[in-house]
Amino acid sequence: MTTQALADALGLTLLGNGKIELNSVASLRTAKAHDLIFVESAASLPEALASSAGAVLAGEFAKEAKSKKPLLIAEQPRLAFARAAQILIAEPETRRGIHPNAVVDKSATLGKNIGIAAHVVIGAGCDIGDGCIIAANSFIGAGVRLGRECRIGPNVTIYPGCTLGERVEVQAGTVLGSAGFGYVRDAKTGRYHHFPQIGSLRIEDDVEIGANVTIDRGALEETVIGRGTKIDNLVHIAHNVRIGKNVVIAALTGISGSSVIEDNVIIGGQVGIGDHALVKEGVILGSGSGVLTKKIVRGKGVVFWGRPAKPLKQYLKELAALGKLSKK
Amino acid sequence: MTTQALADALGLTLLGNGKIELNSVASLRTAKAHDLIFVESAASLPEALASSAGAVLAGEFAKEAKSKKPLLIAEQPRLAFARAAQILIAEPETRRGIHPNAVVDKSATLGKNIGIAAHVVIGAGCDIGDGCIIAANSFIGAGVRLGRECRIGPNVTIYPGCTLGERVEVQAGTVLGSAGFGYVRDAKTGRYHHFPQIGSLRIEDDVEIGANVTIDRGALEETVIGRGTKIDNLVHIAHNVRIGKNVVIAALTGISGSSVIEDNVIIGGQVGIGDHALVKEGVILGSGSGVLTKKIVRGKGVVFWGRPAKPLKQYLKELAALGKLSKK
């Protein structure tokens, strides 16, 4: 693809040679003649121009730069670079059809152009949308519905009855729809009895889920992951949790039962959220912070930190006060 | 099943119509005509009585309530509801027998009425008890013994030599009996050598284990999980740990090598316990708390919080003192 064609496809301004062939993206350090690279600051521009890359994608700061390399100018250069990568780099070709070593129940409904790899199990009554790819050794329980173009990694488990929207991506080892950790203790015997975990799990369009994640199904109702939400590796989401749209959750975070996370929340790594908590729209929970049971955290764009989570300003004040005190 | 039959089966007092048919449980919001629901407080009772549910299970506070719906009165309504669910909702029917795509070693001993799904591997000398169900793509190593009626989820790994009691439930992706993280550093070369991890893992009756959990086998002796203990998703239990009976461990908690957790302990999410620690009977470790190496934590029913873990009262005092200090 030429620099001109890429600029056209992404709606970017091209400065310089429009006929350079590009076939991948790279970092400054690793770029070769047909790679696109990007820079986000004027300070990095000279290094980019001196690299071996075929073309440089940059912000508007680069408009006046003197360059022998073609420059693509974008308002959001990192975003444009991500989109360029989607255009330049084809998804690795995956064998379509059903591998003879897969076990697909006769009652399953299979869309067009799907790929079901070796040792996959597809349960009774599943509905697998057009273009879905299910990698090797995954288990799809009875009655699961996958929307179009889902990507299910190897060794994934989807328990019966879960519903995934379109373009949902699930990486290896992840477990969707497990029974929640809800028990009732018998006050007389001291034994724990499982509270019924007969609800479901619904994952909306464009959700992406990392590796070895666990998301429990609802107890009596639903667990819901909203459209466009992104979940990192080793995250735990408990039964009845409701997560909004375009939420980001970093690795090793745990969200306890029945909590609600509203749209556009950003959650760092190793965050802990107690049960029945409410994190309001646009809150930012810093890494390692903790939200107590039943608490409400609010403030669009407000950063919280610490255990229990406090607004960053207060957290820093306390940190400073403690440091000072210890020197007395 | 009629309301009368259910009341009889659970030993509950029935008020009202004994002939209403029930076939499932539900929440207030989702209940339909043949569902049982439950309430734990008088405040929720009117809403429950106004719902579409077929019957309401409630505490003794509801004895004098005026209701057109049948009422089942229980001393522990949540517990009675959990038991009612076990009666009303049949376990999803699972194909019994051995799937032709499973690989079962000839020397394995198989009980009656077991279900071994596709792509399961059962190693040499295994002993699988009556009524066990092993879901697809799981690996059961050589010499593993499962007691009666175990439920092993998909993509589970049980390393050779582990012993599980009766009615043990293990959800998807969990790893039992992995080699512990014990190394000896050579002071001369700086290289780490694996300390022998040749012990075993013994899991007693009625233990329930979530998804993507890891429990290491002992180094030279045993790792033990006591009867009735419940373990949430993504929990890590190291080599030589001994966990008592009816312990509850929430998600993302880690217990280091050779620690002992006595009976009836409750451990929140993301708790960290150092090695060779001792958590005495009935202690409650709040979410995110940390117990240092070799520490002893004691106090039946005493709640500990923070890192390092302190009794809740002291923890709250320190929190308050710090907040006050930062405002000076």
Add this chain to the structure above:
Amino acid sequence: MTTQALADALGLTLLGNGKIELNSVASLRTAKAHDLIFVESAASLPEALASSAGAVLAGEFAKEAKSKKPLLIAEQPRLAFARAAQILIAEPETRRGIHPNAVVDKSATLGKNIGIAAHVVIGAGCDIGDGCIIAANSFIGAGVRLGRECRIGPNVTIYPGCTLGERVEVQAGTVLGSAGFGYVRDAKTGRYHHFPQIGSLRIEDDVEIGANVTIDRGALEETVIGRGTKIDNLVHIAHNVRIGKNVVIAALTGISGSSVIEDNVIIGGQVGIGDHALVKEGVILGSGSGVLTKKIVRGKGVVFWGRPAKPLKQYLKELAALGKLSKK
């Protein structure tokens, strides 16, 4: 193997009978007549000598001890014991060859004396070194290279293009080479777009990785795990991270994108490291500590503790100051 032969093999001083047959190692409590045990302190020696063990491995403190049992004297007794175990205990015999239920791409290169178990999938162009053993139900993506004598546990996923050195051990359920958690938010639509994750993962010789670990491949470059590094269960390592040689990382720790961990660092359990951080050679991060984004932590042998991580001395001072303050 006789006590004399073992002493010779390990270069240890033997005191007493050189003809006792040994065939395993054990703990003091479980030792039988042909087991070797070890003690690290003079205080434990009498108990060891009174045990049923066939021989006792001890430090130089035991040189003058009166013993009827043979004594093996080592400068580093725990290390010598670990090595003795490697000699005395044969690796469990594994069936070599390719199981008929495995699916191996014709274009894969397979070394000598390898073992590929049931339901394993080996992708196109893989290069599997001599003596490798891949346990049941694992997935090895296209183009993966494994050096000699690797041990891959059951239900493991290795994404396409990863490179493992020699003698790398990976336990069950671990995921190597997953796509990193890198997103670019479109400031106009609020939607997240995946930043390209087309880099690779390189794991050097003698690395050992526990169960249900996740290690992401690089975004544009490499994620690297250095020679001899040991990683515990449920650890998360993000894209572009570079880990040095002989690093130890305990369970449930998370290392964010592009951070660098230099040689000989020791990282406790549940540690969190922000992105683009630098942990310099020989630092010790205590369990549960946190390193902020872009921070540099330095000091060979210096112990850090707390969130944010501070030198232990300062951390303890602050803890004490807070405790005192709360009592006023």
